Amino acid sequence: MVVGAGSFGTAMALLLARAGLRTTLQARTEEQARQIAAARENREYLPGVALGPELKVEAAGAGLDRADIVFLAVPAHSLGEAAARLEAAGMPPSASVVTLAKGLVPPDGQTPTGVLGHAFGRQRVAVIGGPAHASELVREGGALVAASENPALAAALARIFTRGGVICELSDDPAGVELAGAAKNAAALASGATVAQGLNAAGAAAGHIFQEVWRLAEAHGARPEAMIGLAGTGDLVATALAPSSRNRMAGELLASGVPAAEIPARIGQAVEALDSVPLLARALQEAGVEAPVTGGLAALVRGELGLDGWVALVRTTVPPRGTLRLGVRPGFWARLRARLASLFRRP
Secondary structure: EEEEOOHHHHHHHHHHHHHOOEEEEEOHHHHHHHHHHHHHOOOOOEEEEEEOOOOOOEEOOOOHHOOOOEEEOOOOOHHHHHHHHHHOOOOOOOOEEOOOOOOOOOOOEEEEHHHHHHHOOOEEEEEOOOOOOHHHHHHHOOOEEEEOHHHHHHHHHHHHHOOOOEEEEEEEEHHHHHHHHHHHHHHHHHHHHHHOOHHHHHHHHHHHHHHHHHHHHOOOOOOOHHOOOHHHHHHHHHHOOOOOOOOHHHHHHHOOOOOHHHHHHOOOOOOOOOHHHHHHHHHHOOOOOOOHHHHHHHHHHOOOOHHHHHHHHHHHHOOOOOOOOOOOOHHHHHHHHHHHHHHHHOO
């Protein structure tokens, strides 16, 4: 069961059907469900991609009592409401819940699996991350990350996507994968808001964001290496290069003076970063992490900082000095002990 018939939700439903799972794609309204079912194509969000006859399409809320796995393809700001609807619609207590959101949940900036784990138990929830542009995902394949504190659930998801023609990395660090996704969206928004000032400025904006969120991940016990893998830098490159990247386009519109509240209507879909960046800035502040660029980006989104001020902030911010670590080759300490023992061995 995939709840949410946007571009990514539709792509996920197609992959699941290809993997041999009985799959239902649930649209937001009865009318949207009828249009997709009649055309066998999601012409609004994933045009040109045929939906096979094995994929069922219906309105949200129907048939949840039959679901084994529910994929939530809804924006992070709607996740709490969507989770409440699952229980009200009779989702079985044994069903797993997988979030596809790449943002934080208001009002407190929680991770999606944190919210779902509280509602359903951590062993029942997972998140999918990684570079997954929807149209390419169903036509050419992609690279996903399945993350859960339940290794059996993560492994089951990886097997499903592999059967559907997509490689899938396993992770037991859902918070790290989610913060990587949030950082990716924020960095894409930041670079879009800065690219007219030059590629160096755009790259610096993205780099600052990643470094600041890295420290937030450490503060919350996540493993920050998620940010240098598929879920973080891999997804960032895919987003930066995608001609239809919503977050990058949103940054460009912000830089041109379009208010954040008007941008989703201009783009035609929700833009996760516009909601998650202020939450990310708040989470960084509450964790005591110095994050001037993320904070400045949040101020740009709220209309409290102008473009000139934003660009000046990006160009003049010096990141905190990193911790100096002494690097040694593997086996160094064993060799040192052996050498000392030989020096002090009696003749």
